[in-house]
Amino acid sequence: MLTTILVANRGEIAARIIRTVHDMGLRAIAVYADQDIDSPAVALADEAYALGGSTIHDTYLNGDRIIEIAKQSGADAIHPGYGFLSEVPAFAEAVEHAGIAWIGPKGSTILQLGDKIGARRTALEAGVSPVPGTNDPVSSVSEVRDFAEKYGFPVVAKRSDGGGGRGIVVLRSAADIDEFEARHGGKGGDLGAYFLEKFIESARHVETQCMADAHGNFAVVSTRDCSVQRRNQKLIEEAPSPFMPHGAEETMVEWSKALFTHTDYVGLGTCEFLLDSDGSVYFLEVNPRLQVEHTVSEEVTGMDLVAEQLRIASGLELSEVPEIRGHSIELRITSEDPGADLVPTAGTITGLEWPAGHGIRIETGVRVGDYVSPDFDSMIAKLIVTGPDRDTAIARSVRALKELRIEGIATPKDMLADVLQHDDFAPDFRVGTRWMETAYLPNVDLPAPFTGGSPEASSERRSFVAEIDGRRHRVTLPAEFFAATSSVDTGLVRPQQPRRTSGRQVVAQSGEAAIMADGVMSAPIQSIVVRIAVEVGQAVVKGDVLLVLESMKMEKYVHAPSSGTISEIYVAQAQNIPAHTPLLKLEEEK
CATH class of the missing domain: 3.30.1490.20 (ATP-grasp fold, A domain)
Structure with a gap:
């Protein structure tokens, strides 16, 4: 059995994995970006090591540094969680070449399935029908x-x-x-x-949670419906998938097994399908990793899917899958503003109260006083609600959302409660992947844009976190020590992160880069430059695409506000830039 697991991730999923590692009596190693040194997930780990940076590429996408820390800490396995390096075949292979176990399918399997075109070809070879x-x-x-x-x-x-x-x-x-x-x-x-x-206009998004071991065993844990989406981002997921037409689930299970067998898949993964209104099933893709919504499959079976991943990676056989019981709904709690087209917001959580009661599960990586950074994914928590049937799970979810209190940032919790009670969702389930855009949002009054954000806040403690030689330590000192360096007589002088402005109001108003008086266009939000469509000296006309930025899984196109000539370009492709970074200079036509 594996003994020491390095979790190459952050936030709620890192905390969730670490808890299972401890449940199994194993050691957990955390890694962290500068912003995350005092995060709850890092505090849960037995040891934590600095990745040495604040950008995605310098930290959670820095595979060489992660493997270096794994060797330094004595980790015999790396769990990537989801996102970041979880679907990078070269990293999976590098981990194995380093003599460290990879918690996931091998690199060759990821290569067959991680690329969407490759997945289509693989599906056809396996006798599975894509769109x-x-x-x-x-x-x-x-x-x-x-x-x-x-x-x-x-x-x-x-x-x-x-x-x-x-x-x-x-x-x-x-x-x-x-x-x-x-x-x-x-x-x-x-x-x-x-x-x-x-494009299948009225399709539902249904998936199967699958797992396979090295002994040839395969199982589908449950189906899930993930049709409530906004900009192709899942908002609500539930298990088992409700109102399935005759034969659809059987087809999905058969195709899932064919895909796993054809790719020699060992580990957990999700097969995703489109379910057309006429009952037709089309293969969509395979996610060769743990999914955000794995929790609802756990709730209706009682299984711990992270524990299954660790068992499989240790060479053990799959546990027996219990019969489905009840119904479970997952609600993604993000730092996004429904009043501003669900644009991600940043700020400090000044108030936080989680719901409680029967059937309530919280997965989170934040607490009161934490600063929600624009540098990473906007999901701050998952609220998972389970009941004996779907109606009870819905009613319980609405109650839980009313109890949930988060202050200091915008969240879509009230919108989620409204969706749960909508006639299209609750009694009949007339929801497809475009339902939010075509049926719900055009007919609902959304709140005004959120303006109540605040900068970082400190909390009172008698200890603080320090980084010594690249390793995280919690240091406790007498209160008198703080009195000499702070106006606070007792409590923690909590390390403050650099304040940053998010530029979210600029995005909410225009979605474009800001124009300064001297013709310099600046980034409205922290983002990655994914494309530069012009060069110095090029003439452009009003409306031309100049750059493409990506932030929080959304692309923002920067258009020329007027005709002119590009005189300077200040950024490079793939560069991670803070809000208000100068992008380029446009000399307007006189």
Whole structure:
């Protein structure tokens, strides 16, 4: 059996994994970015080590540093959680080459399934039917037009390397194709990263939680429905999937087993499908990792899926899957503002009260006084509610959301409660993946944009966290020590993180970069520069795409506000930039 697990992640999923590691009597090692040195997940670990930086690429995507820490700490396994490095085949292979166990499917399996085009090809080889589409990248916009002519509108263009809802563009007309060409063709364009599918307008998103061991055993733990989505981001998930048409679940289970067998899959994974309104089932993709919504499958079976991952990685056989009992709903609590198009917000949590009672489970990585940074994912907690049947789980979820109190940041908790009580969701389940955009949001009065954010706050303690030689320690000192350095006579002088402005109000108003008086355009939010579409000296006209930024899984296109010439470019592709970073200078036409 493995003995020491390094958790290469942060926030609620890191805390969730560490708790299971301790339940099994094993040691947990945490790693952390500068912002996370005093986070709850890090505090739970037996040891914690600095990744040495504050950006995603310097920290949780720094595979070399993570492996170095694993060796330094004596870890014999690495658990990637989800996101970050969990679906990077080269990292999985590097971990194994370092003599460390990888908690997940091997790199060759991830390679077959992690890329969406590769997953389509793999599905066809395994006898599984994907949505009608292309199995090769787009080479020209004429291919997009030909595909739309053959299958009819709407069609969807997807980035092959997209994940978590990124890189999905629905094309409903020839004008949409023209705009797609303007945004993704030309210099620095990423047209060749996309493939095409017929867009299933009224589909539900249903998935199977699967697991397989090295002894040839395979099992589906449960189905889940994840149809309540906004911008292809899941908001509400439930298990088992309700109101399934005859034969649909059986098809999904059969196809899931075929996919796992064909790819020699060992570990946990999720097979995702589209369920059309006529009962047709189409393969979508395989997520070769733990899913955010794995909790609802645990609640209706009583299983600990992280424990199953550790068992499988230790060479043991799968545990027997109990019969499904009851119904469970997961609600994603994010730092996003419903009044500003669900734009992520930043700030300090000044008040926090979790719901309690029968059937309530909280997975979180925050506490009162914590600063929610714009640098990482906006999900701060998961509220999982279970009842003996779906109606009870819904009623209990609404009650739990009313009890939940989070102050200092915006969250969609009230909107989630409203969705749960909507006629389309509760009694009949007439919800598809586009329901939020097409049926719900156009007919609901959303609150005004959130303006109540606040900077970091300190809390009173007699200890503090320090980093010594790259390793995290909690140091306790007499109160008199603090009196000499602070106006507070007792309590913790809590390490303060640099204050930062989020630029969220700029995003809420325009979604574009700000223009300064001297023609310099600046970033409205902390983001990654994913594309620079112009070069110095290039003439542009009003509306041209200049740059593409990505923040919190959303792409923001920076357009020319007027005609002119690009005189300077201040950023580089793949650069992680804070809010208000100068992007480029536009000399406007006189």
